[in-house]
Amino acid sequence: MTSRAQQDRESIARVAVILARRRVTSTSLDRSPADDSLELHRIATRLHRADERNCNEDLTCPACGGDGFTKPPDGTSALPDQPWECRKCAGRGRTTGRAEARNEARAREIANAYNLRVYFQGDPRGCPLYLIPNEREAGQGGDACNYSITGIAVCHLG
Numbered sequence: 265m266t267s268r269a270q271q272d273r274e275s276i277a278r279v280a281v282i283l284a285r286r287r288v289t290s291t292s293l294d295r296s297p298a299d300d301s302l303e304l305h306r307i308a309t310r311l312h313r314a315d316e317r318n319c320n321e322d323l324t325c326p327a328c329g330g331d332g333f334t335k336p337p338d339g340t341s342a343l344p345d346q347p348w349e350c351r352k353c354a355g356r357g358r359t360t361g362r363a364e365a366r367n368e369a370r371a372r373e374i375a376n377a378y379n380l381r382v383y384f385q386g387d388p389r390g391c392p393l394y395l396i397p398n399e400r401e402a403g404q405g406g407d408a409c410n411y412s413i414t415g416i417a418v419c420h421l422g
């Protein structure tokens with residue numbers, strides 16, 4: 265029987281090999297597919313923990329009351345009745361919103377370097393992040409409902 269640490273290493277290596285085969289542009293000169301694979305797995309771990317918290321705790325943003333929008337703080341807006349995206353939660357309505365937005369943006373940035381799209385699955389019972397080839401368009405197995413078949417699962421560590 266293999267340990268969880270061994271399974272994590274194998275998953276990181278598997279995704280690194282896939283990334284190396286798909287390399288289109290480099291995210292930076294000193295980054296390798298192995299580095300990007302490790303970072304994607306760390307992001308998946310953070311997203312998984314956030315999904316667990318969202319499932320088990322009340323994380324409603326106190327600034328916007330869970331709506332994701334607030335009124336302008338000083339009323340200097342040209343449209344004073346127009347709601348603004350809440351800064352505390354990045355418009356997500358949860359206290360973990362800004363961190364989730366940062367992690368998702370970084371995952372998209374890495375995936376774009378390999379001509380991949382990212383699908384985020386918010387259920388903590390599965391893999392939180394899937395990489396889907398851009399070649400897969402809707403109707404060719406690329407729509408969101410086929411992410412677990414056509415995508416590359418990036419599992420959380422630990």
